[in-house]
Amino acid sequence: MKLYSSVGPNPRVVRMFMAERGIDIETVEVDIMGGENLGDSYKQLNPSAQTPCLVLDDGTAISEITVICQYLDEISEGESLVGSTPEESAETRMWNRRIDVRILEPMSLAFRSAEALALFENRCHVIPQAADDLKATVQENWQWLDGLMAGNSFICGERFTLADIQLFIFADFGNLIGQGIPAECKNLLAWFERVAGRPSFAASVHPSEAG
Known part of the structure:
Protein backbone atom coordinates (compact mmCIF):
# COMPACT_ATOMS: atom_id res chain seq x y z
CA MET A 1 0.00 0.00 0.00
CA LEU A 81 -10.31 2.94 17.30
CA VAL A 82 -13.70 2.62 15.62
CA GLY A 83 -15.38 -0.02 17.77
CA SER A 84 -15.11 -3.63 18.86
CA THR A 85 -18.88 -4.19 18.56
CA PRO A 86 -21.47 -3.07 16.01
CA GLU A 87 -22.89 -0.71 18.64
CA GLU A 88 -19.53 0.93 19.36
CA SER A 89 -18.78 1.23 15.66
CA ALA A 90 -22.15 2.86 15.01
CA GLU A 91 -21.57 5.35 17.82
CA THR A 92 -18.14 6.33 16.48
CA ARG A 93 -19.40 6.70 12.92
CA MET A 94 -22.36 8.75 14.13
CA TRP A 95 -20.02 11.21 15.86
CA ASN A 96 -17.67 11.33 12.89
CA ARG A 97 -20.62 12.37 10.74
CA ARG A 98 -21.90 14.95 13.23
CA ILE A 99 -18.44 16.46 13.62
CA ASP A 100 -17.93 16.58 9.88
CA VAL A 101 -21.22 18.32 9.08
CA ARG A 102 -21.39 20.68 12.06
CA ILE A 103 -17.76 21.75 12.44
CA LEU A 104 -15.28 20.50 9.82
CA GLU A 105 -17.21 21.38 6.67
CA PRO A 106 -18.18 24.95 7.64
CA MET A 107 -14.72 25.57 9.11
CA SER A 108 -12.97 24.45 5.93
CA LEU A 109 -15.30 26.35 3.60
CA ALA A 110 -14.98 29.51 5.70
CA PHE A 111 -11.20 29.28 5.59
CA ARG A 112 -11.15 28.73 1.83
CA SER A 113 -13.58 31.61 1.33
CA ALA A 114 -11.68 34.09 3.52
CA GLU A 115 -8.07 33.73 4.71
CA ALA A 116 -7.14 31.24 1.97
CA LEU A 117 -9.27 32.75 -0.78
CA ALA A 118 -6.31 33.54 -3.03
CA LEU A 119 -5.22 29.89 -2.98
CA PHE A 120 -8.63 28.29 -3.43
CA GLU A 121 -10.70 30.67 -5.56
CA ASN A 122 -9.50 29.01 -8.77
CA ARG A 123 -9.47 25.48 -7.33
CA CYS A 124 -12.96 25.02 -5.92
CA HIS A 125 -16.22 26.84 -5.34
CA VAL A 126 -15.83 29.41 -2.59
CA ILE A 127 -18.41 31.68 -0.96
CA PRO A 128 -16.69 34.84 0.34
CA GLN A 129 -20.00 36.46 1.22
CA ALA A 130 -20.85 33.51 3.50
CA ALA A 131 -17.52 33.28 5.33
CA ASP A 132 -18.65 35.15 8.45
CA ASP A 133 -21.83 33.10 8.75
CA LEU A 134 -19.88 29.87 8.31
CA LYS A 135 -17.48 30.91 11.07
CA ALA A 136 -20.44 31.73 13.32
CA THR A 137 -21.86 28.27 12.61
CA VAL A 138 -18.61 26.67 13.77
CA GLN A 139 -18.63 28.68 16.99
CA GLU A 140 -22.27 27.76 17.68
CA ASN A 141 -21.47 24.10 17.23
CA TRP A 142 -18.45 24.26 19.54
CA GLN A 143 -20.90 25.48 22.16
CA TRP A 144 -23.37 22.70 21.31
CA LEU A 145 -20.72 20.02 21.62
CA ASP A 146 -19.28 21.46 24.82
CA GLY A 147 -22.57 20.85 26.62
CA LEU A 148 -22.66 17.25 25.45
CA MET A 149 -19.10 16.64 26.66
CA ALA A 150 -19.93 17.25 30.32
CA GLY A 151 -18.70 14.29 32.37
CA ASN A 152 -17.06 12.58 29.37
CA SER A 153 -13.35 12.03 28.87
CA PHE A 154 -13.75 11.61 25.11
CA ILE A 155 -16.35 12.07 22.40
CA CYS A 156 -17.71 8.53 22.88
CA GLY A 157 -17.64 8.62 26.67
CA GLU A 158 -14.56 6.83 27.98
CA ARG A 159 -13.54 5.37 24.60
CA PHE A 160 -10.80 7.21 22.68
CA THR A 161 -11.82 6.85 19.04
CA LEU A 162 -11.39 8.06 15.49
CA ALA A 163 -13.98 10.74 16.31
CA ASP A 164 -11.58 12.27 18.83
CA ILE A 165 -8.72 12.23 16.34
CA GLN A 166 -10.78 13.82 13.60
CA LEU A 167 -12.12 16.59 15.82
CA PHE A 168 -8.82 17.20 17.58
CA ILE A 169 -6.84 17.79 14.39
CA PHE A 170 -9.41 20.27 13.14
CA ALA A 171 -9.63 21.96 16.54
CA ASP A 172 -5.86 22.40 16.37
CA PHE A 173 -6.19 23.72 12.81
CA GLY A 174 -8.98 26.00 14.00
CA ASN A 175 -6.61 27.52 16.53
CA LEU A 176 -4.37 28.61 13.66
CA ILE A 177 -7.12 30.22 11.59
CA GLY A 178 -9.23 31.89 14.28
CA GLN A 179 -11.90 29.19 14.50
CA GLY A 180 -10.68 27.28 17.55
CA ILE A 181 -12.58 26.17 20.63
CA PRO A 182 -13.99 29.23 22.46
CA ALA A 183 -12.51 30.06 25.86
CA GLU A 184 -15.83 29.47 27.60
CA CYS A 185 -16.06 25.86 26.36
CA LYS A 186 -14.30 24.39 29.39
CA ASN A 187 -15.32 20.77 28.72
CA LEU A 188 -13.89 20.85 25.21
CA LEU A 189 -10.73 22.66 26.28
CA ALA A 190 -10.08 20.00 28.92
CA TRP A 191 -10.70 17.31 26.29
CA PHE A 192 -8.29 19.06 23.89
CA GLU A 193 -5.52 19.02 26.50
CA ARG A 194 -6.09 15.31 27.17
CA VAL A 195 -5.74 14.45 23.50
CA ALA A 196 -2.78 16.82 23.01
CA GLY A 197 -0.86 14.81 25.59
CA ARG A 198 -0.95 11.66 23.48
CA PRO A 199 2.29 10.73 21.65
CA SER A 200 0.34 10.40 18.39
CA PHE A 201 -0.21 14.17 18.38
CA ALA A 202 3.47 14.93 17.79
CA ALA A 203 3.73 12.04 15.33
CA SER A 204 1.00 13.58 13.19
Whole structure:
Protein backbone atom coordinates (compact mmCIF):
# COMPACT_ATOMS: atom_id res chain seq x y z
CA MET A 1 0.00 0.00 0.00
CA LYS A 2 0.93 3.62 -0.50
CA LEU A 3 -0.49 6.65 1.26
CA TYR A 4 -0.50 9.84 -0.79
CA SER A 5 -0.20 12.58 1.81
CA SER A 6 0.57 16.28 2.15
CA VAL A 7 0.38 19.23 4.47
CA GLY A 8 -3.02 20.14 5.86
CA PRO A 9 -5.45 18.80 8.46
CA ASN A 10 -7.01 15.99 6.42
CA PRO A 11 -3.79 13.98 5.92
CA ARG A 12 -2.87 14.76 9.51
CA VAL A 13 -5.97 12.92 10.75
CA VAL A 14 -4.76 9.77 9.01
CA ARG A 15 -1.20 10.20 10.31
CA MET A 16 -2.41 10.55 13.90
CA PHE A 17 -4.70 7.56 13.50
CA MET A 18 -1.86 5.46 12.11
CA ALA A 19 0.42 6.53 14.97
CA GLU A 20 -2.23 5.48 17.51
CA ARG A 21 -2.65 2.10 15.85
CA GLY A 22 1.04 1.50 15.19
CA ILE A 23 0.52 1.32 11.43
CA ASP A 24 3.41 2.10 9.08
CA ILE A 25 2.74 2.61 5.36
CA GLU A 26 4.93 3.87 2.53
CA THR A 27 4.10 7.54 2.03
CA VAL A 28 4.22 9.59 -1.14
CA GLU A 29 4.25 13.35 -0.67
CA VAL A 30 1.93 15.42 -2.86
CA ASP A 31 2.74 19.10 -3.35
CA ILE A 32 -0.73 20.58 -2.93
CA MET A 33 0.60 24.12 -2.56
CA GLY A 34 2.13 23.76 -5.99
CA GLY A 35 -1.03 22.21 -7.40
CA GLU A 36 0.31 18.69 -7.95
CA ASN A 37 -3.01 17.29 -6.75
CA LEU A 38 -4.76 19.11 -9.60
CA GLY A 39 -2.78 17.30 -12.28
CA ASP A 40 -4.18 14.47 -14.37
CA SER A 41 -1.82 11.91 -12.83
CA TYR A 42 -3.09 12.44 -9.29
CA LYS A 43 -6.72 12.92 -10.34
CA GLN A 44 -6.63 9.46 -11.87
CA LEU A 45 -6.15 8.19 -8.33
CA ASN A 46 -8.58 10.58 -6.68
CA PRO A 47 -10.95 12.50 -8.98
CA SER A 48 -11.74 14.83 -6.07
CA ALA A 49 -8.11 16.05 -6.29
CA GLN A 50 -7.76 15.95 -2.51
CA THR A 51 -5.31 14.36 -0.10
CA PRO A 52 -4.90 11.89 1.44
CA CYS A 53 -5.48 8.90 -0.82
CA LEU A 54 -4.65 5.29 0.03
CA VAL A 55 -3.69 3.06 -2.90
CA LEU A 56 -3.89 -0.67 -2.23
CA ASP A 57 -1.57 -3.29 -3.69
CA ASP A 58 -4.16 -4.18 -6.34
CA GLY A 59 -4.40 -0.55 -7.45
CA THR A 60 -7.67 0.24 -5.69
CA ALA A 61 -7.67 3.87 -4.52
CA ILE A 62 -9.49 4.85 -1.33
CA SER A 63 -10.03 8.47 -0.35
CA GLU A 64 -11.91 10.35 2.41
CA ILE A 65 -10.20 10.41 5.79
CA THR A 66 -12.70 8.47 7.88
CA VAL A 67 -13.00 5.80 5.20
CA ILE A 68 -9.23 5.38 5.00
CA CYS A 69 -8.94 5.16 8.78
CA GLN A 70 -11.82 2.71 9.10
CA TYR A 71 -10.28 0.48 6.42
CA LEU A 72 -6.89 0.49 8.12
CA ASP A 73 -8.59 -0.21 11.44
CA GLU A 74 -10.36 -3.26 10.02
CA ILE A 75 -7.30 -4.83 8.43
CA SER A 76 -4.94 -4.25 11.37
CA GLU A 77 -4.52 -6.22 14.56
CA GLY A 78 -4.86 -4.52 17.91
CA GLU A 79 -7.48 -2.48 19.71
CA SER A 80 -9.93 -0.84 17.33
CA LEU A 81 -10.31 2.94 17.30
CA VAL A 82 -13.70 2.62 15.62
CA GLY A 83 -15.38 -0.02 17.77
CA SER A 84 -15.11 -3.63 18.86
CA THR A 85 -18.88 -4.19 18.56
CA PRO A 86 -21.47 -3.07 16.01
CA GLU A 87 -22.89 -0.71 18.64
CA GLU A 88 -19.53 0.93 19.36
CA SER A 89 -18.78 1.23 15.66
CA ALA A 90 -22.15 2.86 15.01
CA GLU A 91 -21.57 5.35 17.82
CA THR A 92 -18.14 6.33 16.48
CA ARG A 93 -19.40 6.70 12.92
CA MET A 94 -22.36 8.75 14.13
CA TRP A 95 -20.02 11.21 15.86
CA ASN A 96 -17.67 11.33 12.89
CA ARG A 97 -20.62 12.37 10.74
CA ARG A 98 -21.90 14.95 13.23
CA ILE A 99 -18.44 16.46 13.62
CA ASP A 100 -17.93 16.58 9.88
CA VAL A 101 -21.22 18.32 9.08
CA ARG A 102 -21.39 20.68 12.06
CA ILE A 103 -17.76 21.75 12.44
CA LEU A 104 -15.28 20.50 9.82
CA GLU A 105 -17.21 21.38 6.67
CA PRO A 106 -18.18 24.95 7.64
CA MET A 107 -14.72 25.57 9.11
CA SER A 108 -12.97 24.45 5.93
CA LEU A 109 -15.30 26.35 3.60
CA ALA A 110 -14.98 29.51 5.70
CA PHE A 111 -11.20 29.28 5.59
CA ARG A 112 -11.15 28.73 1.83
CA SER A 113 -13.58 31.61 1.33
CA ALA A 114 -11.68 34.09 3.52
CA GLU A 115 -8.07 33.73 4.71
CA ALA A 116 -7.14 31.24 1.97
CA LEU A 117 -9.27 32.75 -0.78
CA ALA A 118 -6.31 33.54 -3.03
CA LEU A 119 -5.22 29.89 -2.98
CA PHE A 120 -8.63 28.29 -3.43
CA GLU A 121 -10.70 30.67 -5.56
CA ASN A 122 -9.50 29.01 -8.77
CA ARG A 123 -9.47 25.48 -7.33
CA CYS A 124 -12.96 25.02 -5.92
CA HIS A 125 -16.22 26.84 -5.34
CA VAL A 126 -15.83 29.41 -2.59
CA ILE A 127 -18.41 31.68 -0.96
CA PRO A 128 -16.69 34.84 0.34
CA GLN A 129 -20.00 36.46 1.22
CA ALA A 130 -20.85 33.51 3.50
CA ALA A 131 -17.52 33.28 5.33
CA ASP A 132 -18.65 35.15 8.45
CA ASP A 133 -21.83 33.10 8.75
CA LEU A 134 -19.88 29.87 8.31
CA LYS A 135 -17.48 30.91 11.07
CA ALA A 136 -20.44 31.73 13.32
CA THR A 137 -21.86 28.27 12.61
CA VAL A 138 -18.61 26.67 13.77
CA GLN A 139 -18.63 28.68 16.99
CA GLU A 140 -22.27 27.76 17.68
CA ASN A 141 -21.47 24.10 17.23
CA TRP A 142 -18.45 24.26 19.54
CA GLN A 143 -20.90 25.48 22.16
CA TRP A 144 -23.37 22.70 21.31
CA LEU A 145 -20.72 20.02 21.62
CA ASP A 146 -19.28 21.46 24.82
CA GLY A 147 -22.57 20.85 26.62
CA LEU A 148 -22.66 17.25 25.45
CA MET A 149 -19.10 16.64 26.66
CA ALA A 150 -19.93 17.25 30.32
CA GLY A 151 -18.70 14.29 32.37
CA ASN A 152 -17.06 12.58 29.37
CA SER A 153 -13.35 12.03 28.87
CA PHE A 154 -13.75 11.61 25.11
CA ILE A 155 -16.35 12.07 22.40
CA CYS A 156 -17.71 8.53 22.88
CA GLY A 157 -17.64 8.62 26.67
CA GLU A 158 -14.56 6.83 27.98
CA ARG A 159 -13.54 5.37 24.60
CA PHE A 160 -10.80 7.21 22.68
CA THR A 161 -11.82 6.85 19.04
CA LEU A 162 -11.39 8.06 15.49
CA ALA A 163 -13.98 10.74 16.31
CA ASP A 164 -11.58 12.27 18.83
CA ILE A 165 -8.72 12.23 16.34
CA GLN A 166 -10.78 13.82 13.60
CA LEU A 167 -12.12 16.59 15.82
CA PHE A 168 -8.82 17.20 17.58
CA ILE A 169 -6.84 17.79 14.39
CA PHE A 170 -9.41 20.27 13.14
CA ALA A 171 -9.63 21.96 16.54
CA ASP A 172 -5.86 22.40 16.37
CA PHE A 173 -6.19 23.72 12.81
CA GLY A 174 -8.98 26.00 14.00
CA ASN A 175 -6.61 27.52 16.53
CA LEU A 176 -4.37 28.61 13.66
CA ILE A 177 -7.12 30.22 11.59
CA GLY A 178 -9.23 31.89 14.28
CA GLN A 179 -11.90 29.19 14.50
CA GLY A 180 -10.68 27.28 17.55
CA ILE A 181 -12.58 26.17 20.63
CA PRO A 182 -13.99 29.23 22.46
CA ALA A 183 -12.51 30.06 25.86
CA GLU A 184 -15.83 29.47 27.60
CA CYS A 185 -16.06 25.86 26.36
CA LYS A 186 -14.30 24.39 29.39
CA ASN A 187 -15.32 20.77 28.72
CA LEU A 188 -13.89 20.85 25.21
CA LEU A 189 -10.73 22.66 26.28
CA ALA A 190 -10.08 20.00 28.92
CA TRP A 191 -10.70 17.31 26.29
CA PHE A 192 -8.29 19.06 23.89
CA GLU A 193 -5.52 19.02 26.50
CA ARG A 194 -6.09 15.31 27.17
CA VAL A 195 -5.74 14.45 23.50
CA ALA A 196 -2.78 16.82 23.01
CA GLY A 197 -0.86 14.81 25.59
CA ARG A 198 -0.95 11.66 23.48
CA PRO A 199 2.29 10.73 21.65
CA SER A 200 0.34 10.40 18.39
CA PHE A 201 -0.21 14.17 18.38
CA ALA A 202 3.47 14.93 17.79
CA ALA A 203 3.73 12.04 15.33
CA SER A 204 1.00 13.58 13.19
CA VAL A 205 2.83 16.83 12.50
CA HIS A 206 4.04 17.19 8.91
CA PRO A 207 7.84 17.71 8.69
CA SER A 208 7.37 21.05 6.95
CA GLU A 209 5.14 22.26 9.79
CA ALA A 210 7.28 21.06 12.68
CA GLY A 211 8.78 23.62 15.00
